[in-house]
Amino acid sequence: MSSAVAIPHQPDQEWTQPSRGIVGMVCLIAAESAIFIIFVVAYIYYIGKSLAGPRPSDVLELPILATVCLLSSSITVHFSVHDLRLGKIRRCSAWLAATILLGGIFLADTAIEWYHLIYIDGLTIRTNLFGTTFYSLVGLHASHVIVGLFMLALTLIFSLRGKVTAHHAERLEVLSLYWHFVDAVWVVVFTVVYVLGR
Amino acid sequence: MATQTSVTATAHQAPAGAHGGFFALVTDWVTTVDHKKIGIMYIVYALLFLVIAGVEALLMRIQLAVPNNTFVSPETFNRLFTMHGTTMVFFVGMPILFGFGNYLVPLMIGARDMAFPRLNAFSFWISAFAGFLLYFSYFAGSGLYGAGTAPDVGWFAYAPLTSRVFSPGHSTDYWTLSVLLSGIGSLGTALNIVATTLSMRCKGMKLSRLPLLVWLYLVTSCIAFVAISPLTAAQIMLLIDRYLGGHFFDTQAGGSAVLWMHFFWIFGHPEVYILVLPAFAFANEIIPVFSRKAIFGYPAMVAATVAIGFISLGVWAHHMFTVGMGPGANTFFTLSTMIIAVPTGIKIFNWLATLWGGNIHFATPMMFAIAFLFQFLIAGLTGVMLSASPFDWQLGNSYFVVAHFHYVLVGAILFMIFSAFYYWYPKMTGRMLSEKLGKWHFWLFLIGFHLTFDFMHIPGLLGMPRRVYTYEADRGWAIWNMIVSSGAFLQAIATLLFVYNLVHSYFKGKIAGPDPWDAWTLEWSTSSPPPSYNFAAEPTVESRRPLWDLKHPEDPDTNYE
Numbered sequence: 001m002s003s004a005v006a007i008p009h010q011p012d013q014e015w016t017q018p019s020r021g022i023v024g025m026v027c028l029i030a031a032e033s034a035i036f037i038i039f040v041v042a043y044i045y046y047i048g049k050s051l052a053g054p055r056p057s058d059v060l061e062l063p064i065l066a067t068v069c070l071l072s073s074s075i076t077v078h079f080s081v082h083d084l085r086l087g088k089i090r091r092c093s094a095w096l097a098a099t100i101l102l103g104g105i106f107l108a109d110t111a112i113e114w115y116h117l118i119y120i121d122g123l124t125i126r127t128n129l130f131g132t133t134f135y136s137l138v139g140l141h142a143s144h145v146i147v148g149l150f151m152l153a154l155t156l157i158f159s160l161r162g163k164v165t166a167h168h169a170e171r172l173e174v175l176s177l178y179w180h181f182v183d184a185v186w187v188v189v190f191t192v193v194y195v196l197g198r
Numbered sequence: 199m200a201t202q203t204s205v206t207a208t209a210h211q212a213p214a215g216a217h218g219g220f221f222a223l224v225t226d227w228v229t230t231v232d233h234k235k236i237g238i239m240y241i242v243y244a245l246l247f248l249v250i251a252g253v254e255a256l257l258m259r260i261q262l263a264v265p266n267n268t269f270v271s272p273e274t275f276n277r278l279f280t281m282h283g284t285t286m287v288f289f290v291g292m293p294i295l296f297g298f299g300n301y302l303v304p305l306m307i308g309a310r311d312m313a314f315p316r317l318n319a320f321s322f323w324i325s326a327f328a329g330f331l332l333y334f335s336y337f338a339g340s341g342l343y344g345a346g347t348a349p350d351v352g353w354f355a356y357a358p359l360t361s362r363v364f365s366p367g368h369s370t371d372y373w374t375l376s377v378l379l380s381g382i383g384s385l386g387t388a389l390n391i392v393a394t395t396l397s398m399r400c401k402g403m404k405l406s407r408l409p410l411l412v413w414l415y416l417v418t419s420c421i422a423f424v425a426i427s428p429l430t431a432a433q434i435m436l437l438i439d440r441y442l443g444g445h446f447f448d449t450q451a452g453g454s455a456v457l458w459m460h461f462f463w464i465f466g467h468p469e470v471y472i473l474v475l476p477a478f479a480f481a482n483e484i485i486p487v488f489s490r491k492a493i494f495g496y497p498a499m500v501a502a503t504v505a506i507g508f509i510s511l512g513v514w515a516h517h518m519f520t521v522g523m524g525p526g527a528n529t530f531f532t533l534s535t536m537i538i539a540v541p542t543g544i545k546i547f548n549w550l551a552t553l554w555g556g557n558i559h560f561a562t563p564m565m566f567a568i569a570f571l572f573q574f575l576i577a578g579l580t581g582v583m584l585s586a587s588p589f590d591w592q593l594g595n596s597y598f599v600v601a602h603f604h605y606v607l608v609g610a611i612l613f614m615i616f617s618a619f620y621y622w623y624p625k626m627t628g629r630m631l632s633e634k635l636g637k638w639h640f641w642l643f644l645i646g647f648h649l650t651f652d653f654m655h656i657p658g659l660l661g662m663p664r665r666v667y668t669y670e671a672d673r674g675w676a677i678w679n680m681i682v683s684s685g686a687f688l689q690a691i692a693t694l695l696f697v698y699n700l701v702h703s704y705f706k707g708k709i710a711g712p713d714p715w716d717a718w719t720l721e722w723s724t725s726s727p728p729p730s731y732n733f734a735a736e737p738t739v740e741s742r743r744p745l746w747d748l749k750h751p752e753d754p755d756t757n758y759e
Contacts, residue, residue, distance in 0.1 A: 020313040020397035027389040027423060034427030035434075038461060042435065042446060051452045126443030129452050136438055136446075 021174040029181045032144070036185050039140055040192055043133040047197050050128035056198045059121040066109035067190055070145075073102035074183045077152070077176045085169040089159060092172075096156045099179070103149045110142050134193065141189050144182045151175055231315035232730050233300050236322050238626060240297025243326055244290050245697070250333070251285035254278045256690055263683035265671040275667035276350035281332070283353025284373065287469065288380045289329040291611065295476040296387045298618055299415045301626065303391055305721035305728060306409045308400025308737040313393035317386050325383030332376035339369035349373035352665065354466060355436075357447035357458040362440055371440060378433040381426045388419035388426075400720075401738040407759075409719045409742070410493060413500050414479035417507045418472050424511060425468030432461035456521060463514035471510040474606060475503065477614035478545060481567055484621050485549050487717045488564035489556030492743060492755070495548040502541035502548075509538045519587040520594040528587040535585035542578055546571065561715075562636035566617035569644055573609030577602065580655070595665075598658025604651050616643070616696065623700070624714045628726040629707030635699040642692035649685025653678050718743035 047056075080095030114135075117123045125135040155172060158164050164172075227235060258278050261269045270278065300318065304311055312318045332349075339347040349369045351359050360370050395408070395416045408416075436458075438444035445451035447458045486493045493499065515523060515531045523531075549571055558564065580602040584590050593599060616639070623631050657675040669675055713722040723745055724733055741747055741755035 015401045017397045017399060020393045023393040023396050024314060024389055027392050027419075030420075031385050031389070031423040031427045034424045035431040038428045038431035038464075039435075042457065042461075045454070045457060046452070049452045125438065126445070129445050132438065132444040132446055132453075136435065136444065140434075 019170055021170060022177065025174045025177045029177065032181065033185075036140070036188070039133075039137045040188060043137050043192055043197065046129045046133050050130045052128050054121055054123050054127070054130070056130055056134070056193075059117055059123055060194060060198055061113070062194050063109055063113060063190075066106045066113075067186065069102040069109070070106040070183055070186050073099045073106075074180050076102065077179045081169060081173050081176050084164065084166060084172050087166040089162075089164060092164070093156060093159045096152055096159065100149055100152050100156060103145055103152070107142065107145055107149070110138065137189060138193065141182070141185055144185070148175075148179050148182050152179070231311070231319045233304050233312045233315065233318060234626070234728065234730075234732075236318050237297045237299075237301030239326075240293045240300060240322055243322075243329065244294035244297060245700075247285050247289040247329055248294075249693075249697075251282050251290055252690060252693065254282040254285070256686055258282065259683040259686040261667060262669075262679050264680065265669050265673070265676050267668050270667070272667045273347075273350065276352075276665075277348040279665055280349050280352055280373070284332060284349070284377065285329075286607070287353065287473075288377060289325075289332070291473045291607070292380065292384055293325055293329075294615055295418075295473065296384065296391075298480070298615075298622070299391055299418075299476065300387065302622065302721060303394055303412055303415055304398065305625075305724070305732060306412050306719050307395065307398060307403050308720050308733060308739065309394060309398035310732045311398075312390045313398055314390050318390050321383040321386030321390065323383075324386070325380050328376040328379035328383065331379065332372060335369050335372035339372060340367040354459075354462050356462075357436075357453075357455040358449050360436060360440070360458075361448060371437075374433050374436050374440070378430060378437075381430045381433070384422055384426050385430075388422035391415050391419040400733075400736050403739050407739060407742045410482035410496065410499055411479040411719075414475045414482065414503055417503045418475040418479075421468050421472050421475075421507050421510060425465050425472060428461055429465035432458065432465070435461075456518075459518050459521065460515065463517045464511075466517060467514040468510045470603075470606065471506055473611050475506070477570070477611040478503070480614045480618040480621070481549060481570060483717075483719065484563050484567050484617055485552050487621075487715050488559045488561060488567070489553050490559070491552055491556040492746075493548070494551035494554075495544075496742065498544055499548055502544040505541040506538060509534060509541070513538060516585055516587075516590070519590040532585055532587050536582060539578060539582050546575060546578075561620070562631070562633055562640060563617045563621040565637070565640045566613045566620065569640070570610055570613040570617065573605060573613060573647075577605035577609055580605065593658060595663055596658040597662045597664055598655050600664045601651050601654035601658055604654070608647060609651060613647075616640075619696075619700070621715065622721075623703070624710030625721055625726045625728070627704055627707070628710055629703050630710050630714060631699050631703045631707060635695055635702075639692050639696045639699065642695065643689055646685045646688025646690075646692055649688060650682050651685075653681045653685070657682075713745070716749075718745045720744055723748075 076095045076098040080092045080099065083089075083091040083095060123131045123134075125131050152175065155164065155175065227239065230236065257270060258275065261267050261275060300312065303309075335346065335348045337346040339349070347367065347369050349355075349372060351365060351370055351373065355370070355373065358364060360374075395412055399408075405413075435444070435446040439446050439448060439453075445453045447453050447455060449455055482493060482499065513531060513535045515527060516535045519528060519531070560568075580598075584593065584599065584602060620631050620636055623629075657678045660673070660675060660678075662669065662673070662675050662679075669679075710726045712725050714726075715722070720733075720737055720739070721728070723737065737744065739747075741759050743755050747754040747756065
């Protein structure tokens with residue numbers, strides 16, 4: 001085994017690189033965006049192609065409350081990162097709790113909507129093309145919300161038990177990027193499913 | 199205790215079985231998060247599947263060697279070509295290239311490991327599990343009836359053949375799930391490579407000084423995000439169709455079979471570039487070293503790679519000319535496909551210019567690289583022919599197409615993989631591969647390759663469709679198929695020689711030393727095999743060829759960059 005070769009160097013140069021956590025999350029978001037794009041394309045392609053009812057205009061209502069809650073949760077998660085960076089742990093926890101609450105309201109609203117669609121309107125994933133594309137697109141988004149809520153809840157538990165410090169601000173920022181992405185996807189889903197598709 | 203010995207074995211980078219028991223060795227490899235070990239596991243696993251899928255190819259060539267053959271049944275033949283294609287793309291090509299990437303990228307940028315070592319291990323094991331899941335279908339494909347079967351829907355699994363009605367049992371589910379899982383593993387590794395490249399570089403390793411191999415892996419990984427994810431999405435849709443009664447690809451309920459084709463090829467064509475860019479990456483490192491010159495046109499090479507990355511996302515429907523997409527789409531995809539020949543041509547000319555005036559050493563890696571240059575050019579030319587949609591209407595789904603893409607996959611990619619083996623095996627094991635066996639391997643494989651894939655174009659031109667399990671004697675295809683099949687056996691013999699060389703040289707090969715090729719990138723500055731921490735001190739670089747600067751302090755590259 002020979003020793004490693006010493007490479008000449010100039011020590012005075014500043015050397016900074018992007019955070020690997022943020023790069024990793026941006027990559028994940030790129031990959032997830034491609035998955036969503038395919039589901040959105042399938043949804044748009046199949047608008048009006050169902051051979052039998054119910055049609056979107058018969059059964060879908062605009063989920064205004066859910067949308068407002070989910071979009072505002074982007075703001076609350078931003079504040080929690082901001083406060084953690086300043087070392088205000090309790091304020092950070094409060095903003096995290098608010099984010100989880102808003103996300104929870106969104107999920108509950110989706111659950112009520114689906115209950116209504118399945119048991120009152122008789123629309124399931126096998127009813128027609130609308131059902132297939134609707135439940136898979138909205139469900140794919142909702143499953144991302146669930147993952148995000150799970151991770152936010154874990155963070156909240158850690159911060160309430162005093163395990164989170166200002167050192168973890170970058171990690172929370174990575175998580176907040178994911179949450180912003182989930183919200184941005186909802187803007188697309190909302191536009192395609194509830195505005196254009198109706 | 200077994201665990202204690204395993205720790206010492208890791209610390210000294212001992213060869214297999216030198217310290218501790220077999221159990222300790224297995225524990226060591228199964229629980230490792232070292233990018234070099236994971237890289238080697240990727241490569242070994244891919245070689246295992248290369249042999250399996252190669253045997254499948256041989257069985258098909260035996261069946262097709264003579265007309266009216268009944269060596270295998272039509273059902274078996276369908277399974278063979280499905281498994282051969284799926285295995286070669288997902289469980290040979292991807293893992294072997296990710297294996298080399300895993301091994302080389304951190305070493306070349308002066309890092310001690312990947313950005314996310316545990317994610318790296320997860321990606322490997324999920325991909326490995328996917329491969330075994332695919333082959334488990336041979337035992338359990340039909341469910342509990344006892345006699346299992348493998349998937350038989352073709353590697354691109356066109357709808358509606360994959361629906362429950364036409365594919366009962368679970369063989370198609372095994373295909374879907376294993377491709378889905380392998381996609382998740384590939385995304386994890388791609389993410390890791392990007393994060394490693396952008397965030398783990400040693401001091402002075404600016405993006406403009408990255409070795410070209412690292413640049414190409416970066417672009418490959420970025421393509422993977424936007425290309426593999428659509429396949430994942432399509433597989434989720436197929437699972438919804440098959441398990442939940444959805445109608446995405448159910449033509450009876452208004453669903454579209456053509457939509458599956460689009461989704462599949464949005465993955466399928468960039469996938470070709472995901473496979474070929476790492477082959478280019480190897481060429482970018484190997485050709486300069488054996489020409490004793492710096493690579494010609496470094497910025498042009500990077501720009502051409504990025505251009506290929508973008509254009510590759512807009513050419514997918516050239517796989518679908520025969521579907522009848524209409525003149526607008528046909529024209530668009532004809533043109534975009536032809537345009538991608540431009541950045542590829544830039545690369546070919548840059549490699550030629552690197553060779554030009556160089557002091558060329560015909561070591562085995564270089565011989566494979568030179569063959570790659572010729573064969574990749576021919577593969578590209580038939581590609582340009584097929585990109586013209588009227589020409590494609592004549593030859594779509596014929597053996598001409600099979601010959602074309604095998605020319606890329608074998609003639610370009612596999613040749614560069616062999617080249618990479620001969621070049622980096624000394625770094626990975628500390629011993630040289632036998633040059634004598636290497637030369638035999640090269641010439642036998644070269645002759646076998648040309649017998650098989652040059653002559654495979656001809657039955658295609660004569661109208662032989664792909665995926666037929668036999669043909670009649672009066673078609674005039676018999677003699678060509680016999681030549682094609684005999685070439686396949688030459689390639690098999692050459693590959694056996696190669697495997698023998700790999701095993702024999704591991705124990706008996708010449709000791710390599712840290713830098714057997716007098717090369718210039720950072721992986722050659724550490725011992726062979728490198729210690730688990732790669733570099734004792736973090737290196738600092740000032741040019742694209744740090745080892746050149748070190749060996750030639752009187753004339754460093756920094757004067758010219």
